Amino acid sequence: MRYVSTRGGPATSSARDAILSGTAPDGGLWMPEAIPQLPAERIAELAELPYPDLAALILSPFIGDAIDDQRLLDLCIEAYAGFDDPEVAPLVPLAGRHWLLELFRGPTLAFKDFALQVLGRVLAELVGERPLVLVGATSGDTGSAAIAAVAGRPNIALVMLHPEGRVSEVQRRQMTTVDAPNIVNLAVRGSFDDCQRLVKQLFAEGVGDLRLGAVNSINWLRIAAQVPYYFAAAAKLNAIEHPVAFAVPSGNFGNACAGYVARAMGLPIERLIIATNSNDILHRAFTTGLYERGEALATTAPAMDIQVASNFERMLFVADREAVPEQMKALAENGRFHLTHAQRDLVDARFSSASADEPAIVAATRWANERAGQVIDPHTAAGLHAALHSDLPHDVPIVTLGTAHPAKFPDAVAAALGERPPMTEALQEMFARPELYEVVDADAEAIAGHVRKLAGPSA
Numbered sequence: 164m165r166y167v168s169t170r171g172g173p174a175t176s177s178a179r180d181a182i183l184s185g186t187a188p189d190g191g192l193w194m195p196e197a198i199p200q201l202p203a204e205r206i207a208e209l210a211e212l213p214y215p216d217l218a219a220l221i222l223s224p225f226i227g228d229a230i231d232d233q234r235l236l237d238l239c240i241e242a243y244a245g246f247d248d249p250e251v252a253p254l255v256p257l258a259g260r261h262w263l264l265e266l267f268r269g270p271t272l273a274f275k276d277f278a279l280q281v282l283g284r285v286l287a288e289l290v291g292e293r294p295l296v297l298v299g300a301t302s303g304d305t306g307s308a309a310i311a312a313v314a315g316r317p318n319i320a321l322v323m324l325h326p327e328g329r330v331s332e333v334q335r336r337q338m339t340t341v342d343a344p345n346i347v348n349l350a351v352r353g354s355f356d357d358c359q360r361l362v363k364q365l366f367a368e369g370v371g372d373l374r375l376g377a378v379n380s381i382n383w384l385r386i387a388a389q390v391p392y393y394f395a396a397a398a399k400l401n402a403i404e405h406p407v408a409f410a411v412p413s414g415n416f417g418n419a420c421a422g423y424v425a426r427a428m429g430l431p432i433e434r435l436i437i438a439t440n441s442n443d444i445l446h447r448a449f450t451t452g453l454y455e456r457g458e459a460l461a462t463t464a465p466a467m468d469i470q471v472a473s474n475f476e477r478m479l480f481v482a483d484r485e486a487v488p489e490q491m492k493a494l495a496e497n498g499r500f501h502l503t504h505a506q507r508d509l510v511d512a513r514f515s516s517a518s519a520d521e522p523a524i525v526a527a528t529r530w531a532n533e534r535a536g537q538v539i540d541p542h543t544a545a546g547l548h549a550a551l552h553s554d555l556p557h558d559v560p561i562v563t564l565g566t567a568h569p570a571k572f573p574d575a576v577a578a579a580l581g582e583r584p585p586m587t588e589a590l591q592e593m594f595a596r597p598e599l600y601e602v603v604d605a606d607a608e609a610i611a612g613h614v615r616k617l618a619g620p621s622a
């Protein structure tokens with residue numbers, strides 16, 4: 164499997180180099196040259212497979228000969244051993260045609276663990292002698308999941324940027340209370356979009372001779388390792404006979420992109436319903452064809468407080484690759500671009516969208532509690548809002564992706580339900596530990612200084 168850049172540059176990459184690198188040399192994102200197919204009869208059998216086996220089966224063609232299949236299976240078994248449910252991704256009925264896929268059973272209580280627990284192990288496997296410095300941006304959940312995945316790993320270091328004051332207290336502490344010599348947390352005076360821009364700038368300009376790598380869904384393995392749970396849920400609902408839809412809380416569009424890849428691999432997904440919060444750039448783009456950056460608003464679903472959804476570039480590429488370089492240039496220069504006809508056709512064929520403002524998030528949280536006895540977090544509630552307002556025929560089951568545990572957002576849940584969700588034991592212990600982080604300006608040189616410092620005297 165070779166990887167190509169979304170910006171059309173001539174360089175191609177092996178799976179190994181794509182996984183170990185940040186962006187492609189032309190600033191684009193790596194994409195597999197072709198999406199592998201899974202025949203219908205294999206998909207039907209997946210319902211019987213343990214989750215790690217299913218994950219290894221889906222990941223294998225994307226990883227190619229970088230890691231042999233038996234070793235990949237071992238890594239997946241290890242990666243999901245720490246999840247607190249034997250099913251790893253339990254599928255829970257809500258009411259009527261609505262289902263909840265609980266993707267928050269991993270060590271940091273968010274869906275990011277699915278890919279990052281694998282990515283951390285794969286990076287350790289591939290890194291070799293030359294140290295790798297990972298640089299990441301988080302609006303709340305990726306940060307702790309990446310830290311949990313790489314803390315203490317030899318030859319790998321991580322600098323994680325989060326927007327100061329714009330993640331929940333639990334999310335921040337999950338990052339900043341990890342005391343490991345290879346981890347640095349920086350609270351950036353700015354938004355998540357500033358953090359992500361800085362990360363991409365460092366990848367583009369480099370930091371001396373350092374070997375930089377990505378933990379965000381910029382990294383293709385992050386997308387690939389989120390594909391298996393779509394297969395797991397759809398196989399349980401017998402999607403081969405009755406296609407299902409997924410409602411996907413969306414920020415950086417990585418989760419939705421994984422759903423698209425599952426569909427492209429042959430999974431009968433009727434529709435991917437994209438849910439945004441009030442940061443509705445994707446919903447606007449899907450309904451008007453104009454992708455236009457606005458001001459990032461702070462909401463009760465902070466992980467989705469994103470204006471520039473990195474992985475949307477991958478969708479644009481799939482639909483009309485020639486248009487992408489100009490569109491990305493226009494976005495950088497003017498903050499906007501129009502989708503081409505081919506891109507709009509792809510969006511219309513595969514996706515629908517809805518935006519959940521704060522009252523809608525509260526209403527969906529209450530619906531889940533009153534109708535199904537479930538306590539859900541505000542991101543999941545945004546997804547459920549979109550599911551409940553879908554115009555799909557009534558016999559199409561809709562699976563809402565439960566992207567985070569409610570205990571990560573106790574204030575928002577209490578505001579909706581009048582009661583704080585119980586803290587897990589691990590979170591309680593975390594509150595007793597000191598926090599380690601520095602506050603920095605949204606300035607690439609300042610961040611590069613921290614990257615050099617972490618990398619050590621030879622950097």
Ligand SMILES: N[C@@H](CCOP(=O)(O)O)C(=O)O
Pocket residue numbers: 300301302303304305306378379380381414415417466467473
């Ligand atoms: N919502 C994310 C933002 C980063 O997304 P990623 O999937 O590209 O890592 C977060 O919680 O940090």
